[in-house]
Amino acid sequence: MKKNLVIAIDGYSSCGKSTLAKALAKKLGFIYVDSGAMYRAVTLFFLRNSVDISNDDLVADALQHIELNFHSRDYESHITLNGEEVSDEIRLMPVSENVSEVSAHKIVRHEMVKQQQRMGKSKNIVMDGRDIGTTVFPNAPLKFFMTADPKIRAERRFKELEHKGNNTTTLEEVFENLAHRDYADTTRKASPLVRAEDAIILDNTDLTQEEQLDFALEKVTPLMTN
Numbered sequence: 585m586k587k588n589l590v591i592a593i594d595g596y597s598s599c600g601k602s603t604l605a606k607a608l609a610k611k612l613g614f615i616y617v618d619s620g621a622m623y624r625a626v627t628l629f630f631l632r633n634s635v636d637i638s639n640d641d642l643v644a645d646a647l648q649h650i651e652l653n654f655h656s657r658d659y660e661s662h663i664t665l666n667g668e669e670v671s672d673e674i675r676l677m678p679v680s681e682n683v684s685e686v687s688a689h690k691i692v693r694h695e696m697v698k699q700q701q702r703m704g705k706s707k708n709i710v711m712d713g714r715d716i717g718t719t720v721f722p723n724a725p726l727k728f729f730m731t732a733d734p735k736i737r738a739e740r741r742f743k744e745l746e747h748k749g750n751n752t753t754t755l756e757e758v759f760e761n762l763a764h765r766d767y768a769d770t771t772r773k774a775s776p777l778v779r780a781e782d783a784i785i786l787d788n789t790d791l792t793q794e795e796q797l798d799f800a801l802e803k804v805t806p807l808m809t810n
Contacts, residue, residue: 589614589807591710592717594777595730597765598741600788600796601712604730606661607797609710612804617654617703618661619713619720622696623687624674625652625665630686631678643691652699675744677753680761684768687714693774715775717783725807727783728800736789738762 591608593601602618609616626647630637635646653664662671673679686692693715700720703709711720717727738759745753769777779785784803788796 588704588706589708590704590721590724590726591804592721592724592727592780592783593710593712593730594714594717594727594779594783595712595786596732596737596769596777597762598737598744599730599732600740600793601730602661603793604728604786604788604796604800605710605712607793608800608804611797611801612708612710612808614708614710615703616661617700617709617711618663619696619700619711619716620683621654621661621663621671621674622652622699623692624679624683625663625670626650626692626696627679627683627686628670628674629665631682637686637689637692640691643689647691647695672748675748676750677745677757677761680765684765684772688768688772688774690774697775714769714777717780718778719775722780726803727780728786728803729779729783730786730788732787733789734759734762734766 591614593605595601602620605618606616608614629635629650630646633646636642651666655662655664662669663674664670697720700711704711704721713720717724717729738755741762742753742755742758745758786796786799791799
């Protein structure tokens with residue numbers, strides 16, 4: 585097996601991309617890279633520092649002051665922003681409401697894509713996001729495109745927020761946020777969310793986490809034996 589095998593997982597918000605990616609990485613002994621967390625961390629930095637994303641010079645300068653690092657505990661991906669653990673804060677609504685706009689910025693995407701591509705040059709990785717199979721790793725040998733019913737996605741996201749102690753956001757607000765992000769992700773000029781032609785569709789509306797993992801492993805197995 586090659587030492588730089590990349591499994592790309594793209595799809596809509598709250599479709600369970602990270603859940604599947606982490607499970608695959610754990611099962612295969614690969615490294616899990618949460619590309620979405622990178623954009624969320626950049627968004628958090630911009631919010632904290634009132635960076636005007638309409639000003640390219642300010643955006644470019646801000647990116648020079650951002651250092652992102654991943655560390656793993658039990659295949660759970662944790663991210664630090666300039667040395668600060670921000671894995672929980674980047675999942676809260678203020679970041680969710682702004683991340684699509686920030687991640688659509690061409691300068692931000694260019695910098696993050698460069699970092700992501702470096703990660704896949706010498707390691708076996710599972711990476712999830714919105715343009716992994718189309719822009720970051722267009723030649724990845726295995727690509728999944730995940731989708732699910734919007735109502736189910738909103739319910740999953742709402743339960744996740746409740747589990748983390750966020751009781752101020754309503755289910756309706758989560759649903760509207762996901763709809764806004766879907767539109768922004770699929771219509772942006774820089775690396776829009778689209779299914780790669782060779783990506784395998786995984787609709788997990790009615791699948792358990794175990795069932796979707798089994799589905800993915802069935803597709804991965806041939807690559808592992810080559």
